[in-house]
Amino acid sequence: xxTSFLAxxxxxxxxxxxxxxxxxxxxxxxxxxxPVYERNEGATVTTGARVRDVACMEGSVVKTTLAxxxxxxxxxxxxxxYKVRTTAGLEGWVGQWLLSVGGEPxxxxxPPTSLEGSAGxxxxxxxxxxxxTNVQPLPTAGLIRGVSTRAVYLLHNGKxxxxxxxxxxxxxxxNFNAVVxxxxxxxxxxxxxxxxxxxxGIRLVKLQTDNRVFAxxxxxxxxxxxxxxxxxxxxxxxxxxxxxDILDISFGNYLExxxxxSSSDFDRTTESEINEPAExxxxxxxxxxxx
Numbered sequence: 581x582x583t584s585f586l587a588x589x590x591x592x593x594x595x596x597x598x599x600x601x602x603x604x605x606x607x608x609x610x611x612x613x614x615p616v617y618e619r620n621e622g623a624t625v626t627t628g629a630r631v632r633d634v635a636c637m638e639g640s641v642v643k644t645t646l647a648x649x650x651x652x653x654x655x656x657x658x659x660x661x662y663k664v665r666t667t668a669g670l671e672g673w674v675g676q677w678l679l680s681v682g683g684e685p686x687x688x689x690x691p692p693t694s695l696e697g698s699a700g701x702x703x704x705x706x707x708x709x710x711x712x713t714n715v716q717p718l719p720t721a722g723l724i725r726g727v728s729t730r731a732v733y734l735l736h737n738g739k740x741x742x743x744x745x746x747x748x749x750x751x752x753x754x755n756f757n758a759v760v761x762x763x764x765x766x767x768x769x770x771x772x773x774x775x776x777x778x779x780x781g782i783r784l785v786k787l788q789t790d791n792r793v794f795a796x797x798x799x800x801x802x803x804x805x806x807x808x809x810x811x812x813x814x815x816x817x818x819x820x821x822x823x824x825d826i827l828d829i830s831f832g833n834y835l836e837x838x839x840x841x842s843s844s845d846f847d848r849t850t851e852s853e854i855n856e857p858a859e860x861x862x863x864x865x866x867x868x869x870x871x
Contacts, residue, residue: 616658616746618827620788622683623664625650629679631672634730635661643672653685656745718766721858723759726767732759736858739773744833747824751779752857775833780860781852784815784822787831793823794836795846798854799862801837803846813843835867 625646632640635658646652646666655671656663662679665671667686715727724735732749733740743749777800778785785802786793793811794802805811811819840846854860 616656616663618745618747618788618825618830619654619657619662620685620827621654621681622685623652623654623662623679623681624683625652625674625678626680627678629674631664631666631670631674633672635663635673640673644670646674651683651686652679654679654681658746714761715763716760718762718770719760723753723756724762724767724770725759726762726764728764732756733767733770733772734776734857735770736861738770740767740770741774741776741857741861742772744775744830745826747783748776748778751782752776752855774861776857777833777860778824779852779857780854781848781850783824784811784819785824785826787828788825789828795840795848795851796834797837797846797851798860799866800834800860802834803837804839806839806841810840810842810845814840814846814848835862 625648628648629646629650630642631644631646632642634640644666650666652664652666652674654662655665657676660676661673662676663671664674664679665688667688669688718724719735721735723732724740725732732743734743778796780796780798782796784793784795784805792804794804795814797803805814808819815822838845
């Protein structure tokens with residue numbers, strides 16, 4: 581009897597410890613406030629996992645449930661959550677504590693669905709704005725989104741340009757306050773012309789399959805920083821904290837320019853004076869990668 585009691589007590593303590601050690605789910609007030617980082621790696625479901633439409637416990641819709649042992653591809657990460665893609669092409673958000681990360685991404689059994697808010701070789705996920713509050717007429721310029729999607733676009737000269745990730749969006753804006761919600765019908769009348777790139781001079785980027793670190797110049801020209809000395813001169817001793825990973829498929833949004841050998845090769849102050857993404861839309865035919 582004593583052994584049975586001790587066994588039950590130990591089991592109860594283990595369950596309590598597991599609950600206490602599990603990361604707390606995000607509440608509605610905490611959602612959509614953390615940056616999203618792109619990922620591309622395999623993972624295995626360790627506990628039955630609910631796949632949600634947004635990285636939030638409250639107000640989210642459960643799209644499906646994944647059984648223990650299911651292999652998925654992690655395509656993005658935010659605080660406490662992974663965005664995953666199943667082998668059937670379904671995408672959604674899963675609590676990080678429900679997955680064991682490792683191994684190659686599993687092969688798709690069907691082609692992936694097109695990513696809302698992407699144009700050409702853009703990365704996922706798109707920048708997402710808070711839920712709809714009110715629908716307004718289509719403006720002539722500015723930031724817009726539709727009713728049924730949270731992807732955010734720059735409206736410029738009668739065309740829309742997608743923010744492919746929240747990291748790109750947050751290099752330009754501190755919040756989503758300026759985003760205008762328009763009807764899906766109005767949104768569909770505006771042709772999708774491309775993707776917004778990182779704001780010049782603000783962040784550093786690197787590809788997940790390439791260890792080179794790039795500064796971002798105007799019109800999305802990437803400048804390889806050839807030495808750590810140059811990186812420190814431009815971004816300080818904590819330069820590594822400025823580096824964002826981007827997926828290889830995002831590379832097509834940029835042009836590769838001349839290397840930066842010293843701080844004199846890149847005027848970060850001048851570059852960062854471009855503070856509106858409309859000023860950074862690459863002119864048609866532009867190919868000056870010496871910038």
